Amino acid sequence: MLDSKIPAGKLEEKWVDYKGHCKLVNPANKRKLEVIVVGTGLAGASAAASLGELGYQVKAFCFQDSPRRAHSIAAQGGINAAKNYQNDGDSVFRLFYDTIKGGDYRAREANVHRLAEVSVNIIDQCVAQGVPFAREYGGLLNNRSFGGTQVKRTFYAAGQTGQQLLIGAYQALERQVAIGNVKMYSRHEMLEIVKIDGKARGIIARNLVTGELERYFGHAVLLCTGGYGNVFYLSTNAMGSNVTAAWKAHRQGAYFSNPCFTQIHPTCIPVTGDHQSKLTLMSESLRNDGRIWVPKQKDDPRKANDIPEDERDYYLERRYPAFGNLVPRDVASRAAKERCDAGYGVGTTKQAVYLDFRFNLINKYGRTEANKLGIENPDEATLVRLGKEVVKEEYGNLFDMYEKITGENPYEVPMRIYPAVHYTMGGLWVDYELMTNVKGLYALGEANFSDHGANRLGASALMQGLADGYFVIPYTIGNYLADEIATKAIPTTHEAFEASEKEVAGRLERLMSIKGKQSVESFHKRLGKIMWEKCGMARNAKGLTEAIAEIQQLKKEFWSDVRIPGTINEMNPELDKAGRVADFIELGELMCLDALERNESCGGHFREESQTPDGEAERKDDEFMYVAAWEFKGESNWQLHKEELKYEVIKPSQRNYK
Amino acid sequence: MEHYTMNLTLKVWRQANKNVVGRFETYSVTDISSEMSFLEMFDVLNERLIQEGKEPIAFDHDCREGICGMCSMYIDGRPHGPWHGTTTCQLHMRAFKDGDTITVEPWRANAFPVLKDLIVDRTAFDRIIQSGGYVSVNTGVSVDGNAIPIEKEKADKAFAAAACIGCGACVAACKNSSALLFVSAKVSHLSLLPQGGPERKTRALAMVAQMDKEGFGSCTNTGACEAVCPKEISITNIARLNSEYLKAGLSADLSPTS
Ligand SMILES: Cc1cc2nc3c(=O)[nH]c(=O)nc-3n(C[C@H](O)[C@H](O)[C@H](O)COP(=O)(O)OP(=O)(O)OC[C@H]3O[C@@H](n4cnc5c(N)ncnc54)[C@H](O)[C@@H]3O)c2cc1C
Numbered sequence: 077m078l079d080s081k082i083p084a085g086k087l088e089e090k091w092v093d094y095k096g097h098c099k100l101v102n103p104a105n106k107r108k109l110e111v112i113v114v115g116t117g118l119a120g121a122s123a124a125a126s127l128g129e130l131g132y133q134v135k136a137f138c139f140q141d142s143p144r145r146a147h148s149i150a151a152q153g154g155i156n157a158a159k160n161y162q163n164d165g166d167s168v169f170r171l172f173y174d175t176i177k178g179g180d181y182r183a184r185e186a187n188v189h190r191l192a193e194v195s196v197n198i199i200d201q202c203v204a205q206g207v208p209f210a211r212e213y214g215g216l217l218n219n220r221s222f223g224g225t226q227v228k229r230t231f232y233a234a235g236q237t238g239q240q241l242l243i244g245a246y247q248a249l250e251r252q253v254a255i256g257n258v259k260m261y262s263r264h265e266m267l268e269i270v271k272i273d274g275k276a277r278g279i280i281a282r283n284l285v286t287g288e289l290e291r292y293f294g295h296a297v298l299l300c301t302g303g304y305g306n307v308f309y310l311s312t313n314a315m316g317s318n319v320t321a322a323w324k325a326h327r328q329g330a331y332f333s334n335p336c337f338t339q340i341h342p343t344c345i346p347v348t349g350d351h352q353s354k355l356t357l358m359s360e361s362l363r364n365d366g367r368i369w370v371p372k373q374k375d376d377p378r379k380a381n382d383i384p385e386d387e388r389d390y391y392l393e394r395r396y397p398a399f400g401n402l403v404p405r406d407v408a409s410r411a412a413k414e415r416c417d418a419g420y421g422v423g424t425t426k427q428a429v430y431l432d433f434r435f436n437l438i439n440k441y442g443r444t445e446a447n448k449l450g451i452e453n454p455d456e457a458t459l460v461r462l463g464k465e466v467v468k469e470e471y472g473n474l475f476d477m478y479e480k481i482t483g484e485n486p487y488e489v490p491m492r493i494y495p496a497v498h499y500t501m502g503g504l505w506v507d508y509e510l511m512t513n514v515k516g517l518y519a520l521g522e523a524n525f526s527d528h529g530a531n532r533l534g535a536s537a538l539m540q541g542l543a544d545g546y547f548v549i550p551y552t553i554g555n556y557l558a559d560e561i562a563t564k565a566i567p568t569t570h571e572a573f574e575a576s577e578k579e580v581a582g583r584l585e586r587l588m589s590i591k592g593k594q595s596v597e598s599f600h601k602r603l604g605k606i607m608w609e610k611c612g613m614a615r616n617a618k619g620l621t622e623a624i625a626e627i628q629q630l631k632k633e634f635w636s637d638v639r640i641p642g643t644i645n646e647m648n649p650e651l652d653k654a655g656r657v658a659d660f661i662e663l664g665e666l667m668c669l670d671a672l673e674r675n676e677s678c679g680g681h682f683r684e685e686s687q688t689p690d691g692e693a694e695r696k697d698d699e700f701m702y703v704a705a706w707e708f709k710g711e712s713n714w715q716l717h718k719e720e721l722k723y724e725v726i727k728p729s730q731r732n733y734k
Numbered sequence: 735m736e737h738y739t740m741n742l743t744l745k746v747w748r749q750a751n752k753n754v755v756g757r758f759e760t761y762s763v764t765d766i767s768s769e770m771s772f773l774e775m776f777d778v779l780n781e782r783l784i785q786e787g788k789e790p791i792a793f794d795h796d797c798r799e800g801i802c803g804m805c806s807m808y809i810d811g812r813p814h815g816p817w818h819g820t821t822t823c824q825l826h827m828r829a830f831k832d833g834d835t836i837t838v839e840p841w842r843a844n845a846f847p848v849l850k851d852l853i854v855d856r857t858a859f860d861r862i863i864q865s866g867g868y869v870s871v872n873t874g875v876s877v878d879g880n881a882i883p884i885e886k887e888k889a890d891k892a893f894a895a896a897a898c899i900g901c902g903a904c905v906a907a908c909k910n911s912s913a914l915l916f917v918s919a920k921v922s923h924l925s926l927l928p929q930g931g932p933e934r935k936t937r938a939l940a941m942v943a944q945m946d947k948e949g950f951g952s953c954t955n956t957g958a959c960e961a962v963c964p965k966e967i968s969i970t971n972i973a974r975l976n977s978e979y980l981k982a983g984l985s986a987d988l989s990p991t992s
């Protein structure tokens with residue numbers, strides 16, 4: 077039975093109560109306890125630093141050459157917190173409510189409320205570390221708006237929020253490395269979890285420089301290994317982002333939850349051709365000032381700037397007057413797809429819509445600046461010039477990036493954008509303490525399934541990663557380790573380590589010995605195509621059933637015909653990639669199975685069979701109000717467990733952003 | 735934007751590992767679209783090498799968005815290639831024309847040993863941060879985020895310095911292999927903010943000492959670093975570091991840093 081271990085009591089008192097009563101480990105004992113942290117993005121770096129500060133002996137791992145390069149670095153737009161600095165009616169309850177509603181009522185109330193509570197501490201912590209958030213002229217912190225909310229609660233640092241937050245956490249981590257509380261292993265990839273008597277007790281990692289396998293012991297193991305969006309091949313994730321760590325844990329018994337809940341982000345630079353290796357996000361924050369439209373006329377041959385105002389269809393403003401361009405991501409993405417499928421798309425591929433800044437550049441920023449400078453009756457050129465300055469300060473790096481990639485200047489012509497895979501709400505099942513169903517094995521950040529239900533609101537992944545690492549795990553891990561103080565460090569000569577290493581070595585040798593004809597990349601592309609077409613923005617039973625069969629076939633082909641150059645005992649990026657793609661293939665199958673089983677639409681999961689007459693997602697609460705938790709039973713064989721979701725404070729209703 | 739395709743000759747540094755001598759190999763690539771990124775052109779070449787049963791070229795990359803600092807190619811004598819303020823991964827093929835020959839090498843510096851082909855070891859940068867590139871504040875003890883207002887101008891300057899992605903192009907461009915632009919960006923970021931104030935002196939001294947220990951050269955003000963920095967980190971940060979360093983050196987009550 078799945079026990080989510082949600083504390084009893086009133087929602088707003090649960091976390092306070094928990095902290096007041098959980099077990100503690102005294103400082104002398106902490107020094108004898110070893111914790112393995114796999115992954116040093118926002119979740120892992122904040123966890124490793126905080127646990128190091130508490131006095132635990134931490135070993136941290138990442139596959140990049142430095143912890144500062146984790147995928148978190150790429151986050152652009154911002155981080156939410158219920159500070160209510162804008163005096164616009166925000167509160168912990170409102171952030172909690174927006175997140176639950178944004179997630180289409182498929183997240184746990186208790187977890188999300190805790191997230192909203194600690195959000196305020198995150199900002200304080202980051203400021204204290206020297207994170208240079210955007211400020212107003214009075215010297216106080218500035219905020220912007222994000223989708224799915226009607227308040228301004230998003231803190232940011234231009235379009236580089238993730239970078240600044242990660243550098244903050246990285247510096248805290250390096251400080252602990254210097255003191256000796258954390259030992260950092262970069263260019264290392266975890267390839268197996270070692271379990272002893274049912275508890276996670278260590279990992280097998282491959283040194284990516286020498287190719288050697290290494291064994292590490294820990295009293296507990298934390299997986300902070302990020303999301304699996306790259307199962308689609310093309311996504312906004314970094315090239316190396318992968319599911320391997322979580323997948324190994326899954327095969328070792330950890331349940332995988334809601335794998336089909338993936339987020340397709342509405343504003344990304346469209347695909348240009350077969351050579352495309354990744355897609356680039358244009359932050360949701362741009363929807364503060366950018367208006368989305370397509371021509372009212374099909375296949376309109378004119379350039380965007382030549383199409384007059386009354387011949388443009390601002391379809392989000394038309395369909396969703398209350399939230400307009402700031403509807404949540406799933407809603408915005410589907411609306412873009414609807415317009416393009418109906419033949420109104422723009423650009424050479426017709427798979428794009430416009431994101432246009434001109435109106436706000438002139439009317440919002442240009443005019444305000446002109447007023448500040450006391451310029452009466454400014455002409456349009458002046459307004460454009462003044463507005464540009466402000467837009468540059470807010471989003472300069474994003475505009476530059478757009479221009480470098482497309483060769484077009486977004487200050488002059490509207491951006492062309494299209495939805496792309498961006499984030500995965502699903503992940504390892506965890507309880508309230510962030511522990512998986514395997515004792516001593518935890519999952520933090522994007523790697524777990526916990527807080528975003530079926531759709532994550534913008535600026536809340538950074539919040540969740542840092543909440544998990546700085547403010548949740550330091551308490552909850554003590555509750556487990558307090559009972560482990562008598563456990564001496566287990567030597568890695570133990571037979572369980574021996575067996576795990578052998579298993580990993582065997583798999584690597586199997587991969588190398590295939591010596592087939594097709595490259596790893598070609599398999600990854602084919603998997604991505606199946607996933608995007610049949611388990612992407614719209615899904616149906618027929619497509620999903622076909623996808624499962626196709627993926628099983630692809631798996632067979634991969635294991636009989638993949639070609640990996642080089643050898644095992646050297647730096648071999650192709651081998652690293654092969655292992656990851658092999659795991660993606662297995663995950664892809666489970667995602668389709670989960671999507672097939674969930675015969676309702678909710679959040680990012682849109683089943684064509686389940687929609688309202690006007691094409692909105694239709695949930696079926698009486699049948700599907702649960703977290704799907706899949707247990708691995710063998711190749712292509714899973715058992716579904718259900719954790720029922722109980723709403724005690726919020727009453728679920730059909731989401732309405734009109 | 736007009737698109738075109740091109741055929742190119744590539745001269746690429748190949749080196750099996752740290753302990754052997756490397757050399758250039760020449761490859762020709764055909765039908766490269768001007769819409770591709772520079773790294774996508776390498777993807778195309780690597781796919782072909784794999785098909786031919788050869789070893790693909792190893793290079794560092796991850797975000798491909800110009801922010802993680804991982805990509806690091808020395809292209810035609812310039813770190814990150816011909817575009818100003820641009821990382822290797824954001825360089826696009828429309829920077830080149832049909833028939834061009836492009837030479838690609840790894841970063842060259844004693845403190846950045848080559849691990850394989852175009853991949854170097856930049857962990858020296860992490861050790862410099864370990865020596866003092868942080869604010870010593872533990873999780874959970876901080877005051878309200880708005881308790882200390884910070885002048886917008888200072889905050890903006892701190893942000894501009896904090897934009898450094900730790901790529902090491904500055905080192906690769908410098909004839910002395912100095913890391914001073916990188917170090918000064920971090921020292922400036924933190925010393926411009928009140929939160930970084932208490933450790934200003936020890937930080938500047940410790941980070942410079944670690945830089946020397948790692949084998950980076952000294953700065954002779956050539957400005958080559960600023961010219962290639964993809965994040966356009968200004969050398970005024972070096973001036974600020976020098977003044978921090980001097981002030982710290984002059985004060986008597988220095989306690990050793992850990
Ligand atoms: C382009 C982009 C922009 C975004 N913008 C925002 C935003 O504005 N606001 C917001 O809230 N969210 C945003 N997000 C989402 C957010 O950035 C991520 O969800 C979040 O940063 C994930 O953090 P993490 O710590 O869980 O994982 P990651 O940052 O992905 O870190 C994973 C870590 O695990 C390591 N790792 C993985 N596998 C292994 C293994 N097998 N062995 C060893 N190490 C391993 C990696 O080396 C890395 O250190 C954005 C995402 C993208 C793609």
Ligand code: SF4
Nearest residue numbers: 898899901902904963
């Ligand atoms: S200063 Fe510039 S060139 Fe040097 S590491 Fe930082 S971003 Fe790279």
Ligand code: FES
Nearest residue numbers: 796798803805823
């Ligand atoms: S790959 Fe991240 S900066 Fe180039």
